[in-house]
Each structure stands twice: as C-alpha cells, then as structure tokens.
Amino acid sequence: MPTHTKSAEGATVRAPTSSYRPGTGRPRADEMDRLDRQAQLTFDVELGLLREGGLRTDGTLLDLGSGNGAITTRLRERLPEATVVGVDVDPELLALVPAPSLLIEDGRIPVEDESVDDVLVRFVAQHLTPAARLDLWTEVLRVLAPGGRVHVVDVDDTASGVTTPLQPGLAPIFAKLHHAQAADGGDRMVIGKVAPELEAVGFVHAQQVRDAVSSSERPIEDFAVHVGPERHVPHVSTGVLSLADLAAITRGWQAILADPAGSVCVYVHLVRASKPGPVSMGSAPTTEGEAP
Numbered sequence: 001m002p003t004h005t006k007s008a009e010g011a012t013v014r015a016p017t018s019s020y021r022p023g024t025g026r027p028r029a030d031e032m033d034r035l036d037r038q039a040q041l042t043f044d045v046e047l048g049l050l051r052e053g054g055l056r057t058d059g060t061l062l063d064l065g066s067g068n069g070a071i072t073t074r075l076r077e078r079l080p081e082a083t084v085v086g087v088d089v090d091p092e093l094l095a096l097v098p099a100p101s102l103l104i105e106d107g108r109i110p111v112e113d114e115s116v117d118d119v120l121v122r123f124v125a126q127h128l129t130p131a132a133r134l135d136l137w138t139e140v141l142r143v144l145a146p147g148g149r150v151h152v153v154d155v156d157d158t159a160s161g162v163t164t165p166l167q168p169g170l171a172p173i174f175a176k177l178h179h180a181q182a183a184d185g186g187d188r189m190v191i192g193k194v195a196p197e198l199e200a201v202g203f204v205h206a207q208q209v210r211d212a213v214s215s216s217e218r219p220i221e222d223f224a225v226h227v228g229p230e231r232h233v234p235h236v237s238t239g240v241l242s243l244a245d246l247a248a249i250t251r252g253w254q255a256i257l258a259d260p261a262g263s264v265c266v267y268v269h270l271v272r273a274s275k276p277g278p279v280s281m282g283s284a285p286t287t288e289g290e291a292p
C-alpha cells in the first residue's frame, strides 16, 4: 500500500509504490532484455495509435515510467523533432535511459505546470493501486499544456490475445498471476478502468482503443516474450506458480510452435484523453512552407 512522507515544503505526499520489482526472481539483465523484446514486438502498432491520438510529433513527450528506456529510445528514433524525456521513480532503471531523463521523487514529476504536450504511460498503471493511479493522473494533468494528451498503454487479461491452438487449460494458471499481482496492489485488468479515472480527475474525451500484432506479420518466435514460458520463471522463484504450471505453459508454447497452423495474436490496449483547452495543432501533418 502507498506510504506517506513529508516533502521538502512540509506537505504530506504519497510516496510512489508499485507491484513492479525488476530484480525479483531473475537476473536484472534478463528483465531488461524482456522489456526490450516486448517493446520491439508492438512498438510500431503503439506508435500508430499515438499518432492517431494526435501525438504532437515536434513537441515535448514524457515517457512516464520509462523503465530501462526501451520505448523512450525507439520514440526518439522515430520522432526526431520531438523532445522525448524518460521519467521514472526507479533511479537504477533511469540510469539506463540516455538523457534527457527525470527522476520522480515524492510523487512529483519535476517539470513546470502545463509544460508538456504529450505523456505516454506504458505498462505502469497495472502496477499501481487505484489511489496511486489517481495521484499519477492528477500529476499528469498538472504537467500537460491545455489541449495536451495522455496515452495509456496497458493490459486486460480478459483480452490479451488469442493463439492457435487455443489454450483453455492454462486459464487457472494465469488466474494465479492475476491474483498475485492484485495482492501486491496491482491490477491485470486495469485498462478498462483508466478512462473513467482520467475523466474523474479532469481529463476530457477519454477513449479506449485496441489494435493487434499477429504472427501473420512477424516470426512466431518473437511472441515468446508474451506467450512462452520464460517470462514466468520468476513467478516460480517467488512461489506464485509451481513447476507443474511452468511445464504446462511450456507445453502450450511448444504446441503452438509445432502446429503447422499455429499462430499468436497479441492485443495492444490504449486509452487516450485530453486536458481541456485548445487542441494543440502540432500533431497535424504539415507540408513544406505551411506554418506548423
């Protein structure tokens, strides 16, 4: 649960807590590699959704909860005119993100009010309690310029994707993961809660959208990061899953790989919303000679 501390000014603020513990159950380097492969798999689709949501491509974009910078660095490559800033509560992770990066202390994003065009919050909300999420959305609203946008990418375990062959026998195993993350303050069905939460703190036009990446577009082995057994090894170390569970997940993945019709489709869920105010037109496509 969140703890409270005194800020330098003496105000009581909520210290950020989260169910994300990158060093638990496996070498940190393996977890960094997982984050990178996960980003690689769906980044193009996510960038498409960001653009569709009016992302200002020449503005200031915070990658809030940037982790090791897997997405931050890709955004910088693809949006050379934007200023993409990695922001996180974890100084060890933030040290892996090339500058510019900013450390959140005492729940405060260290930028001025209304100084940011867009904020991406990717795979962070699922690790936060409802109270911590509200604090985060309120802080995002503070830093966004009028008309600025927040883009939240996160999970819905009831619609994470589909495989051929189907794997209904794994449902009770994934339910254990769901309950373990919930017991730790997280929520693996968080995305459906985000739009009303954003509107409750003052955002407008909240909208949930979905896109997909499938093995018809890229090698099926790339999906191991989501569907394969490797990401569950830490859950055995922490006692959430048994070795028998891991073996069942492994057999399921091997069945997909062995099936001539085997396939994987992973859904990307995104919620976008705006801060009230004039819509920033920086995202509109401009042609040469046109005012931006």
Ligand SMILES: C[S@@+](CC[C@H](N)C(=O)[O-])C[C@H]1O[C@@H](n2cnc3c(N)ncnc32)[C@H](O)[C@@H]1O
Binding pocket: 016, 017, 018, 020, 035, 039, 064, 065, 066, 067, 068, 070, 071, 087, 088, 089, 090, 093, 104, 121, 122, 123, 124, 127, 132, 136
């Ligand atoms: C699963 S990682 C996701 C990293 C990155 N966004 C990605 O998609 O690869 C979750 C990240 O959220 C960060 N985090 C946790 N609580 C946070 C908070 N209250 N504010 C900002 N970041 C937070 C963690 O330190 C971690 O880097």
